[in-house]
Amino acid sequence: xxxxxWTVDPFQLLPLAAAAGMYAKRAHTLRSGARPVPSxxxxxxxxxxxxxLVAFVTPIDHxxxxxxxxxxxxxxxxxxxxxxxLVVVGLTGPVLRPxxxxxxxxxxxxxxxxLVALPLWVLNLYLWHLPPLYEAALTSDPVHALxxxxxxxxxxxxxxxxLEPLPGPAWFGAGWKVLYIVAVRLFEAILANVFIWSGEAFxxxxxxxxxxxxxxxxxxxxxxxxxxMIEGSLITFGAFAWLFLRWMSEGEARERLIEEGMDPQxxxxxxxxxxxxxxxxx
Amino acid sequence: MIxxxxxxxxxxxxxxxxxxxxxxALVLAAAVRQRRGADEASQPREERER
Numbered sequence: 471x472x473x474x475x476w477t478v479d480p481f482q483l484l485p486l487a488a489a490a491g492m493y494a495k496r497a498h499t500l501r502s503g504a505r506p507v508p509s510x511x512x513x514x515x516x517x518x519x520x521x522x523l524v525a526f527v528t529p530i531d532h533x534x535x536x537x538x539x540x541x542x543x544x545x546x547x548x549x550x551x552x553x554x555x556l557v558v559v560g561l562t563g564p565v566l567r568p569x570x571x572x573x574x575x576x577x578x579x580x581x582x583x584x585l586v587a588l589p590l591w592v593l594n595l596y597l598w599h600l601p602p603l604y605e606a607a608l609t610s611d612p613v614h615a616l617x618x619x620x621x622x623x624x625x626x627x628x629x630x631x632x633l634e635p636l637p638g639p640a641w642f643g644a645g646w647k648v649l650y651i652v653a654v655r656l657f658e659a660i661l662a663n664v665f666i667w668s669g670e671a672f673x674x675x676x677x678x679x680x681x682x683x684x685x686x687x688x689x690x691x692x693x694x695x696x697x698x699m700i701e702g703s704l705i706t707f708g709a710f711a712w713l714f715l716r717w718m719s720e721g722e723a724r725e726r727l728i729e730e731g732m733d734p735q736x737x738x739x740x741x742x743x744x745x746x747x748x749x750x751x752x
Numbered sequence: 753m754i755x756x757x758x759x760x761x762x763x764x765x766x767x768x769x770x771x772x773x774x775x776x777a778l779v780l781a782a783a784v785r786q787r788r789g790a791d792e793a794s795q796p797r798e799e800r801e802r
Contacts, residue, residue: 481765485772492779568782575778612763619767 473682475532482526490519496565505564515560521553522622535608537682539673543694547701549618550595554625555705561635570636582630584642584650591628592657594620599661601672608675628654632709637743644717651709658702665695 493515497507525531525548534542570576580586597603598617607617631638632650642650671677671687685693720741727737 481768485769488772488776492776568786569775569778572778572781572785611761612767615764615767619771623771 473533473537474529476527476529477531478527483523486519486522486526490516493560493565496568500564503564505562507560507562507565511560511562513560514556518553518556518560521548521556525549525553533682535614537676537679538685539676539690540685540694540697543697546618546621547698550621550625551701551705554622555629555633558626558629558633558635561630563636566636579636581627582636583639584631584646587624587627587631588650588653591624591654594624595657595661599672601674604673605675608673640739640742643742644713644720647713648710651706651713655702655706659699662695662698662702665698666692667695668692 493512497512500506525545530541530545530548534545570579581590598607598621603613603617607614630636631642632647634642665672668691669688671691673691676690677687724734724737724741727740728734732740
């Protein structure tokens with residue numbers, strides 16, 4: 471049987487279509503107001519949804535689940551890291567405001583606090599790679615669905631703490647963000663190295679699966695670790711570049727506000743929460 | 753080869769759809785709340801105080 475199987479599961483695709491539809495409606499509502507969603511952010515959101523489609527529909531899903539761990543790793547990186555960061559980039563305060571205004575929903579914002587989001591992400595990442603849980607995901611559809619949903623959720627929360635679609639804690643400035651990025655990559659690199667250098671296959675379904683493309687089980691696992699490592703390095707580079715650019719632009723905006731006569735502390739706060747432009751316009 | 757996966761397991765379907773269903777319910781609740789707020793704001797003051 472060919473391994474190039476495309477999977478079309480309505481219960482994976484309909485939620486994605488619904489999410490894209492709700493986002494499109496909210497962006498449409500905001501387009502004529504004071505704070506429309508920038509086109510680049512909208513594009514990022516839809517790109518995130520497209521990556522989830524790639525992860526669920528293309529042969530990555532079938533090969534990853536049935537034959538090769540490194541392909542499964544690619545799927546998890548798409549879901550838990552790349553799609554998650556793109557979706558978070560697409561979210562802005564005004565997009566989320568109506569939901570967060572609901573009395574008991576606003577309190578969930580604590581999940582995007584860096585000191586909550588980071589431990590949750592690390593815990594989720596490590597627990598799912600323990601052999602009993604990983605093998606359970608390979609053999610049970612509901613557990614696999616839960617794994618995917620939690621990878622995406624924990625990834626989105628981890629990126630929300632850094633990218634702050636909603637205002638984060640005042641102390642979490644550029645310096646702490648650098649440390650946060652380093653911590654994220656450190657935890658990921660440790661796990662990646664375990665996969666790269668281990669001399670034995672951790673997950674029996676892959677060890678027992680018929681070999682594909684002459685990739686041995688241990689080699690398969692090492693490639694999986696390598697993919698995790700390379701993707702982590704690239705995204706870390708991107709995150710640092712973003713942080714540097716933002717730090718530069720915040721510095722300029724702060725200077726501008728102080729020159730216009732604003733109190734330095736107030737200027738720092740305005741810039742920190744990206745309200746600098748509105749103050750300048752006044 | 754395209755496989756039209758049937759809803760593999762009702763629980764998997766619920767897990768995949770659950771988060772989006774929750775968001776949809778919240779969006780609906782927010783819309784109702786907003787409309788109620790707008791209705792209350794449009795009522796004359798004496799009527800609201802009554």
